[in-house]
Amino acid sequence: MPKCCVVGAGRVGLVAAACFAEAGYATICIDSNQEKLLTLQDGLLPFYEPGLQELIRRNLNCGKLQVNSCLSEAVRTSDIIFLAVGTPVNQQGEADLSDLNHVVDELVQIGRELQDKRIIVNKSTVPVGTGDNLSRRLGKANGCYHYVSNPEFLREGSSIRDFTVPDRVVIGTDSNRTYEDLANLYKTFLPETTPFLKCSLEEAELIKQVANAFLGIRISFINEIANLCEQVGADVRKVVQGIGLDRRIGTSYLKPGPGFGGSCLPKDMRSILATSRLKRVDLSLIEAATRANELQRQLVVKKIKSVANDSQLQKTIGILGLAYKPETDDLREAPALDIIRLLIREGFKVKAYDPVCNPEAQKLFPGVSFASDPYDLAKDCDLLVLVTEWKEFGELDFLRIRKIMRSPQVLDCRNILDGDRLCQIGFTYFGAGISSTCVEHS
Numbered sequence: 001m002p003k004c005c006v007v008g009a010g011r012v013g014l015v016a017a018a019c020f021a022e023a024g025y026a027t028i029c030i031d032s033n034q035e036k037l038l039t040l041q042d043g044l045l046p047f048y049e050p051g052l053q054e055l056i057r058r059n060l061n062c063g064k065l066q067v068n069s070c071l072s073e074a075v076r077t078s079d080i081i082f083l084a085v086g087t088p089v090n091q092q093g094e095a096d097l098s099d100l101n102h103v104v105d106e107l108v109q110i111g112r113e114l115q116d117k118r119i120i121v122n123k124s125t126v127p128v129g130t131g132d133n134l135s136r137r138l139g140k141a142n143g144c145y146h147y148v149s150n151p152e153f154l155r156e157g158s159s160i161r162d163f164t165v166p167d168r169v170v171i172g173t174d175s176n177r178t179y180e181d182l183a184n185l186y187k188t189f190l191p192e193t194t195p196f197l198k199c200s201l202e203e204a205e206l207i208k209q210v211a212n213a214f215l216g217i218r219i220s221f222i223n224e225i226a227n228l229c230e231q232v233g234a235d236v237r238k239v240v241q242g243i244g245l246d247r248r249i250g251t252s253y254l255k256p257g258p259g260f261g262g263s264c265l266p267k268d269m270r271s272i273l274a275t276s277r278l279k280r281v282d283l284s285l286i287e288a289a290t291r292a293n294e295l296q297r298q299l300v301v302k303k304i305k306s307v308a309n310d311s312q313l314q315k316t317i318g319i320l321g322l323a324y325k326p327e328t329d330d331l332r333e334a335p336a337l338d339i340i341r342l343l344i345r346e347g348f349k350v351k352a353y354d355p356v357c358n359p360e361a362q363k364l365f366p367g368v369s370f371a372s373d374p375y376d377l378a379k380d381c382d383l384l385v386l387v388t389e390w391k392e393f394g395e396l397d398f399l400r401i402r403k404i405m406r407s408p409q410v411l412d413c414r415n416i417l418d419g420d421r422l423c424q425i426g427f428t429y430f431g432a433g434i435s436s437t438c439v440e441h442s
């Protein structure tokens with residue numbers, strides 16, 4: 001049975017390491033951050049991901065999984081080395097590959113003393129062309145390394161399921177032997193029906209970024225249609241139902257909202273745009289979807305202003321949900337952060353609540369008052385704005401909330417609340433892409 005090494009104890013790295021160990025492979029996860037390693041060795045996680053902590057604990061306890069910082073020892077004792085280090089991009093979309101480059105330099109050093117072959121599998125998202133460069137550099141180490149691009153399509157909040165029941169496994173390599181070795185590793189624990197795609201390094205790198213860009217385009221598309229629905233007396237949910245019945249279209253990634261966030265969609269779109277500028281290829285659709293995503297946050301604030309603006313009184317806005325989506329503690333590029341910033345600039349008093357992100361968000365907004373629960377948040381608010389669709393927000397007691405708000409008004413940016421019922425019990429309700437004529441305003 002091949003032994004696995006995963007470099008990088010971030011979300012992708014830890015999920016991969018835990019799942020390989022769970023599948024029975026002896027796995028070592030390497031990270032240079034000692035604090036993170038101590039947290040993991042204590043059986044805790046440096047971030048929130050459902051199910052992962054138990055999986056890591058169990059495999060650490062039975063010895064299938066190890067975490068430490070010694071790359072050279074791990075490479076010597078492993079057959080397949082997965083790279084899952086962070087590759088952030090700046091606002092211009094230029095990728096910071098310094099962590100990846102550093103690991104590759106170390107691998108070249110270590111490789112000079114290796115006698116037999118190792119497969120190096122890159123899971124970090126990189127601009128197209130990176131793999132070609134890395135594989136040339138790795139080639140300097142006695143030819144002992146075979147470099148493969150194997151992008152990861154995990155969604156936060158459902159990472160373990162996405163890893164163990166993926167829609168597909170993409171393997172970029174020109175070597176049939178290396179492809180087989182890696183595919184066989186996966187085939188021992190993935191469902192038999194999982195499609196495998198063999199392609200070139202460049203194609204694998206593009207597939208990851210293009211998939212995310214396409215999802216971003218879908219979301220921005222429906223957000224723009226939602227904005228139109230509000231102006232023409234329509235309900236976007238019906239429109240999505242209607243177009244989604246067309247099997248060519250479907251309904252996924254067509255939920256309107258305050259714009260997409262997170263560490264991948266916005267970043268990958270910026271990165272592919274940077275490549276397009278370099279290669280002088282027009283990717284105007286991706287550009288427009290990125291711009292629409294930025295505008296979407298501003299439109300939420302415009303809506304809030306039209307509902308709650310009053311030159312005489314400073315209105316209090318309660319933000320329900322801060323994470324960029326439910327089941328994660330990730331605030332990266334979260335729409336709620338932009339909305340709060342803009343509201344403060346507009347002179348509103350802002351209160352906020354998130355079931356898991358309060359402590360992190362508090363550091364960013366010392367002037368915002370953070371509530372201990374949704375009822376504490378609603379107290380004295382003129383408008384509640386539901387930004388993240390945490391399940392518990394759909395189960396709130398709105399009769400109780402109505403009594404404690406200054407004025408019972410809700411803007412549901414995710415359409416998870418029952419607008420008709422809220423109107424019946426005395427709320428003024430605004431949805432996303434739902435014209436006011438479509439809800440029973442009392």
Ligand code: UDX
Pocket residue numbers: 152153154155156157212215219252253254255256257258259260261262263264265324325
């Ligand atoms: C995404 C990709 O789905 C995943 O394949 C890739 O590996 C990493 O990036 P993730 O960032 O976890 O995963 O989030 P995802 O669930 O895709 O949602 C991204 C954003 O789009 C969230 O802000 C979400 O709220 C928003 N979204 C999603 C919508 O606004 N509407 C939708 O219909 C779907």
